[in-house]
């Protein structure tokens with residue numbers, strides 16, 4: 164008797180991106196497993212945002228490879244896919260929750276249409292069914308159903324982030340990228356949003372890569388952690404281990420700066 | 425397309441080339457038209473010229489007509505279905521002066537029909553060409569203002585946003601509210617704006633024996649639907665596309681299946697419904713058909 168071995172969802176090897184002589188990110192390698200939440204932490208300029216862009220096919224890396232396991236297929240080189248397939252991937256199997264809701268939502272169409280658009284993009288053509296699924300998802304992110312026909316601009320920052328999450332999760336993606344998903348929000352709003360994300364991601368077994376400068380977010384949300392500085396990963400491991408027993412001097416500094424005095 | 429030869433006929437305005445445009449410009453526009461015919465529904469850029477009419481008067485349609493018209497063509501021009509509006513009369517006069525061609529109000533007699541906002545009720549035949557005046561050619565513009573992005577959406581057939589617009593209409597009004605310029609898929613491939621014709625006319629575009637050409641002057645785009653090409657109006661499974669219908673028939677000719685305009689007939693608020701296609705209505709009356717408000721005229 165042997166347990167079926169699960170295969171990795173994402174494999175990253177020796178990823179590098181340069182802006183002239185400046186290092187964006189360099190020598191980044193890791194595997195991500197289905198349902199796993201990986202945190203990438205660092206100060207601004209540490210390369211974490213550049214890394215996220217390279218991983219999510221928004222920017223082509225200068226070296227290295229990002230392989231993603233498509234449904235029922237082998238690993239594919241994300242950056243070798245045609246643009247059509249990349250865009251399809253982003254609308255179906257992937258999700259991206261942006262820091263600024265303006266980058267992730269369409270402000271000219273209703274909240275419900277923002278969620279419905281992803282379903283329509285993958286071929287849904289029955290209005291009633293789309294409506295039902297949108298309603299269901301707005302409930303799951305704890306938004307009022309009565310407001311589904313309102314424009315995103317009429318919602319609070321926290322609600323806009325919930326809407327982004329619903330828009331991304333409605334197609335049941337297997338991998339979601341999150342770029343500072345809670346920054347700029349009030350502390351209490353932040354806590355409730357993080358709680359929601361953790362519950363949804365856990366229940367649906369969605370793999371996530373969460374980029375943040377906030378160790379509180381990392382502690383609450385992620386299983387594993389990479390600490391970046393100057394474009395390189397200086398330490399990685401299980402989140403609790405890295406935060407409780409940091410090995411690298413930089414991580415020690417980072418951790419100590421948030422410790423309550 | 426025997427423009428140069430016929431210009432020598434002497435019936436056209438002195439100092440201008442046949443049909444106003446110079447031959448080089450015509451060749452350039454014809455080349456765009458041929459490309460458009462080869463890729464049904466796809467917008468082709470062209471170097472739009474200044475015309476002696478203001479934008480909004482159908483300069484795109486006029487340039488297309490000027491490029492394809494020959495001395496032996498017969499031209500009909502309609503505006504909202506009528507041959508006698510200022511716009512239609514001006515365009516007809518323009519071609520009769522610059523090309524010396526025959527003009528007509530009869531849909532059947534015309535070889536080229538330039539139109540704003542309607543497709544004639546009488547069925548078109550092989551060999552006829554319908555030229556549409558188009559104000560805004562890009563169907564995705566409402567959602568995506570960036571040209572680079574809309575071009576990419578066409579290239580990759582990413583047409584979800586158009587259904588999002590229909591979704592919004594159903595959410596707001598309980599039904600698809602668009603009544604004109606209703607988006608269509610051409611040949612199962614390209615999303616196209618049919619210009620501001622009523623959706624009533626959309627089914628006429630489907631597998632029409634005539635060649636349909638679309639010219640947008642200000643936005644410098646030409647597109648086409650070749651004869652017998654499939655043209656399908658977008659909809660949802662549970663909100664299928666349907667056309668307008670009227671409780672009344674035409675007050676003048678009694679037609680029960682034509683597109684009707686409501687007109688005020690006296691200063692006491694009296695109204696009647698009549699065919700928007702004046703040629704269609706006149707022909708029917710000439711054949712003896714009478715509507716309920718036309719009994720006196722019949723005597």
Ligand SMILES: [Zn+2]
Nearest residue numbers: 674677699705
């Ligand atoms: Zn009539």
